[in-house]
Amino acid sequence: MKLNSVIFKLGATILFLQLIILIPLGYIILQLLLNYSVNQTESQLVKLSEKYATQVHHLDDPENLQLLDHLTDMTDTSAVIIDQNGEMIFETNWDQSITDQILTTNQKQQLADGNTVIEEYTNNGSTYLKVAQPISDDSGERASVVLFSSFGLISSSIHNIVILVILASLGAVALAIGFTIFISKKLGAPLIAMEKVAKQIAEKKDFSLRVDYKANDEIGSLATAVNHLSQTLERYQTNRNEFFSNITHELKTPLTYVKGYANAVRHEMYQSESEKDEFLEIIENEADHISNLMDDLMDLSKIEEGKIDLNKESFDINNLAEEMVRRSHIRATQKGLDLYAVTPPHPVKMMADKSRMEQILTNLVENAVRYTENGEIRVEISENDKNVEVFVQDTGIGIKKEDIPFLFERFYRVDKSRSRANGGTGLGLSIVKNLVELHEGSIKFDSELNKGTTVKLTFPKFEKED
Ligand SMILES: Nc1ncnc2c1ncn2[C@@H]1O[C@H](COP(=O)(O)OP(=O)(O)O)[C@@H](O)[C@H]1O
Ligand SMILES: [Mg+2]
Known part of the structure; x- marks a missing residue:
């Protein structure tokens, strides 16, 4: 397929349009998913912390701590319990790389006021979501539970989606290429056949070729027009050839008479003066015949060319x-x-x-x-x-x-x-x-x-x- 062919241009246009649609669409889908999963994680952490806060009865009861351990394991999060002095009294799945400062002064104040703290932050190149909730046990002792979730998990599902989007785009591109090849076969073949017929007509004066393509569309009617053209030219050529051989023949006969009788008169091959006159009359008649023929031919050609x-x-x-x-x-x-x-x-x-x-x-x-x-x-x-x-x-x-x-x-x-x-x-x-x-x-x-x-x-x- 030539680079400047119609089919190539069509294919490139299809691809270009696909990319124009796919790239922003992919971006929008990604952003939506990202927002969705951040929101999901956030509400999950909030729910978890609220649930835990309502279930704590004795802060030093190992059962309470076991429950937290269990919950964090199930939800793949980390948790820390801080007492009212800011000391860490319990941790599960915890490691120092999650954060340098578990709660800022501001956040401690928020908790003391009985509010929930939600923060999204980046530490050591990873993004985390932090949710802290004030808790108090039956004896009135106050503390806070702080939950952390890394986005590692979220990005892995987004990663899968990105791969899916890329695969779908590749599929669409492959479809476009397949479609282009199909169209090039379907449209290109008759166009090339027409080009061949037109070249044959123009360069070799060969009017016998026809385009074998029948369809009820623009290309189909173009093919019919090309066939009609070569048919008309072929008929015209045959007519012209016949016409010329006819004229030659029609002129030859009277000319043979003229020549023969002129020769006879020149060599005095007549018996009498009256026979000589007869010969001359024949010559005159044949000349008239040629003249009539010329007049008729002129008339006919003018009429047929539409010139009258x-x-x-x-x-x-x-x-x-x-x-x-x-x-x-x-x-x-x-x-x-x-x-x-x-x-x-x-x-x-x-x-x-x-x-x-x-x-x-x-x-x-x-x-x-x-x-x-x-x-x-x-x-x-x-x-x-x-x-x-x-x-x-x-x-x-x-x-x-x-x-x-x-x-x-x-x-x-x-x-x-x-x-x-x-x-x-x-x-x-x-x-x-x-x-x-x-x-x-x-x-x-x-x-x-x-x-x-x-x-x-x-x-x-x-x-x-x-
Ligand atoms: N009235 C007629 N009666 C019989 N034959 C005729 C008559 N008119 C035409 N034709 C035939 O048709 C032929 C073609 O006519 P035309 O084209 O006028 O040619 P032309 O008269 O020069 O021979 C004539 O040669 C003749 O055979
Ligand atoms: Mg006549």
Whole structure:
């Protein structure tokens, strides 16, 4: 794990927070315990001394002294009995290191006044608690009992608690480390996989890698986004490759013709002047074809890059349909076809880019003329509450059902030589579909082989200009 990795930072933060909480908490717990045990010991000593004071009947009775001996042994304390002259008359568990002065003058006075003396002091590095109580026996003789307890005992239990707190802290730290390792595996792995995929894309232009991580969280959606990105790039790359090989192929054919016939004219390989004119006409047609192809390609690339702006205006689509019919009339009559428009008696207004709508209709009417040998071509306009509909219907060669889904692909032609012979580039319907979708419309082909084709365009009516 790298020092600057997110996981390391997360782990360090967890540890830091733990320490911030544990250290003061430990300190507070220790202080509480210390106070508690001091108080406990104090009240224990006070109780003990009071108990003893009430049970003394004869100060010189060995039984009384035995009782004290017994009590101090049980409670692990030391005791001294001082008579009213300040002389020590009894001691148990006593040793000189406990204190240099059993009672101060002040304390003696307190006892003489019948009060209890409580003092916490340090001697020779150890802390002691001293509790003294005035006593008097049945004969009225007065003395004092002084009890001492060392904190040695208390600190040993506190010591245990300190060890417990330290162990608990270590446990918490170990948990934090374990948690960090777990998180690093859980979070780090997909992040590293994403880094690998991104590097592969950027450095090697390899779009085939995917991140194998599915989760309903931010990292999961990031992984999905990365996968989506590489998928899109992969599709884009495949499309581009196909597109380039298609263009090369599409340009090669007319260029071969141009070169061949130009060569024939230069070497005077024609039989007559009229044949020479024929050769030159072929060259002209092929040059036109290349030019058409270039125009279509430019258009398509502009549309696909989103670089065209629609100049929407309100116009009557009936007029446009009639205009289209007039324009293609000559070509249709040359083929013996009947071309006409059917429009409602009232204007059908729509908000659209007029020149782009013209381009759409021209393409569809040209296709209808191109792929119809006899019969008629009908351009119909209709409208309902929601939509404006345009139908281009022919009685031509028709299209097989299985070909229909591919019609909008670039360069897709059902019959390549027929399309070429009629000046088709195979890009018309790709352009049409893009333009229709730019107008938020849809296009649908209905066709039966050898019977004819109907293309239906549907455009939503716009209430307001947008
Ligand atoms: N009205 C139609 N009748 C029969 N086939 C059609 C019709 N319109 C289009 N097609 C088929 O769809 C193909 C693609 O059309 P298009 O993209 O306009 O290319 P092009 O007209 O240049 O060949 C055509 O080559 C043709 O096979
Ligand atoms: Mg076409």
